[in-house]
Amino acid sequence: MHSSVATLSPNTTQTAEETIQVAEKLRDMALVPSPTVNDGPLFAEVDMGADASAPTTRATVVQAATVFYDTPATLDKAERLLAEAASYGSQLVVFPEAFIGGYPRGSTFGVAIGNRSAKGREEFRKYHASAIDVPGPEVDRLAAMAGKYKVYLVMGVIERDGYTLYCTVLFFDSQGRFLGKHRKIMPTALERVIWGFGDGSTIPVFETPVGKIGAAICWENRMPLLRTAMFGFPGVEIYCAPTADARDVWQASMTHIAVEGGCFVLSANQFCRRKDYPPPPDYVFTGTEEDLLPDSIVCAGGSVIISPLGTVLAGPNYEGEALISADLDLGEVARAKFDFGPVxxxxxxxxxxxxxxxxxxxxxxxxxxxxxxxxxxxxxxxxxxxxxxx
Structure with a gap:
């Protein structure tokens, strides 16, 4: 096994195509320097050395912040990140929860029992405008990205269905086809004010050449029967867990799910600073004694890749925006199932x-x-x- 960390040089003017041209010169290296997508350094971690006798999938989890209230700019950023991951051979790329549309961390939307404020209603209007229709033009663009860079793509979005919003994960294949979606079944706490409830009709596991792929979002990973549905026929091999939880205990949950399910777990979280959200008074982080400084970290990431036997293959990263990658030896799934299978x-x-x-x-x-x-x-x-x- 080989693990490395590289600091990638800043160059925010380079296009996705230019990124690939630069990276192709270093394709045989585990780590490929290329431009950052934000002000801070971008780290990439790659764990190599899988068993050549078994199918191997190179996977990347993206740890990066949304361009809040600016969906076109967020899509541009997603393409730069996707191009970078593809440039060193990633076949599967997983983005965080609500990457398109944004995770409204710290916002109350002006809600109290029996009362809603005018400012909160306007905040919801802007958030609703940042969401995307499924299907819709943004979905078409994401599909085109997946086809252009020949990767399987798992993307966290805020889905707009009329005036109801859902926290959703979209799946795309490497030919540029939209495979389907999963809507978060149980939003957490105040998320229930702004997001609708999904149901069991969107718990897909997709059989693909890079493995059997499914996803559960953030704290719905605490739902045993949802996990059981994914562990059953056809049986998830690459369990994606887009999240907004950067706490240490999240790592324990991800390790448990990997061992419980005998599957790879790929958890992608955003790394956000206060300056990644609109400035006050337009956007206020409720619960802080005073408004945060622009460089204050409001979500520390912790994105990670874990093997079916509970080994941490890459991450967790708490340093900044990152592409965190590993080669997944799919033979490990059978080895883990030899010990135990939950279904x-x-x-x-x-x-x-x-x-x-x-x-x-x-x-x-x-x-x-x-x-x-x-x-x-x-x-x-x-x-x-x-x-x-x-």
């Missing part, structure tokens, strides 16, 4: 599985010829469990 597919020999929950029961109907043909739908408000056919 025992031997139950496919049964037609009916009944789990008594005390106050109710969970009933799953299985088709033994098609393995497990049901998904789990976690109805959080009623704490009841349902199934539906895929």
């Amino acid at each position: 025992n597919l031997q139950i496919i020999n049964c037609k009916h599985f009944d789990l008594n929950m005390g106050s109710g029961s969970f009933i799953c109907i299985l088709d033994s010829t098609q393995h497990v043909q049901s998904h789990l739908l976690y109805c959080l408000n009623k704490l009841s469990f349902m199934t539906f056919s895929s």
Whole structure:
């Protein structure tokens, strides 16, 4: 195994195409210097040396800040980052939660029980305007990027569906096709004021040449049955976890999920400073004794890649905007499943599985010829469990 860190030279005027031309000269190196996308240095970490006898996927998680309230500029930044990752051979690139549209950290949107402020309504209007329609022109551009740079792309966005917003992950293949989406099922705390609730109809696992890819967003990774749905047939191999959580305990969650599921975990978070958000009084970080200084860190990143056996392959990075990469030996999935698998597919020999929950029961109907043909739908408000056919 080989791990390295490189500081990438600042050059904000270079185009994505010029980035690739420079990087092609260094393609055989694990680390490729290329321009930063913001004021600070950009670090890249690469972990190399996979087993040549098994399929290997080079993956990158992006740790970078949104250009808040400016979706076209954020898309431009995403393309520069994508070009940079592709220039040294990444086949799969994962962006943070809400990268397109922005994560409104520190904002209350003027909400109190029984009261909403005019300033909060205007803040929501601007946030709604920054979101994207799915499908829509921004989705088309993201698809074109994936095809242009020949990568599988997992992108966190704020999806606009009429006047309801969803925290969503979009999936694209290396041919430039939009594969599908996952809507965050359970927004956390005050997120529920601005984001709608997803449901079990968007818990996809995509079988691709670079592995079986799925995603769960931020704290919905705490939902055991959502994870179980992803671990079941066809069985996620590359578990993407876009997040906004930079706390140390997040690393423990990511390691647990990797070991529990026998899968690679790729967690991408933003690294943000106060200056990455609009200045006060247009945008105020509620809960701070006084407004933060422009260079104050408001989200410290912590993006990480973890193996199915719980080994940290790259990261966590708390230093700044970064491209954090590793070669994923997909043979590690089978090695981990030899020890333990959370979904025992031997139950496919049964037609009916009944789990008594005390106050109710969970009933799953299985088709033994098609393995497990049901998904789990976690109805959080009623704490009841349902199934539906895929």
